[in-house]
Amino acid sequence: MREYDLSFAQWRKSSYSDDNGGSCVEVADGFPGVVPVRDSKTPDGPVLMIGPAAWTEFTRAMAG
Numbered sequence: 001m002r003e004y005d006l007s008f009a010q011w012r013k014s015s016y017s018d019d020n021g022g023s024c025v026e027v028a029d030g031f032p033g034v035v036p037v038r039d040s041k042t043p044d045g046p047v048l049m050i051g052p053a054a055w056t057e058f059t060r061a062m063a064g
Contacts, residue, residue: 004031006047013040 009028024040035055037048050058 004034004036004049006036009036011038011040011043 006028010030011026011028014025014027026038026040026043028036033052035050035052037050037055039045
């Protein structure tokens with residue numbers, strides 16, 4: 001499994017997240033072949049590394 005240095009990642013919050021402390025998903029761009037995803041409420045917590053095809057399917061399903 002490849003290791004990624006996320007110390008300089010530029011995280012952005014999902015446009016589906018609300019500003020009232022609700023479900024907040026953040027993603028970081030600029031990592032070829034993978035999409036880093038984390039919970040904005042626990043920025044020092046675990047990061048999921050999701051493949052681009054799975055991420056596309058996830059976002060497609062969420063857009064409904």
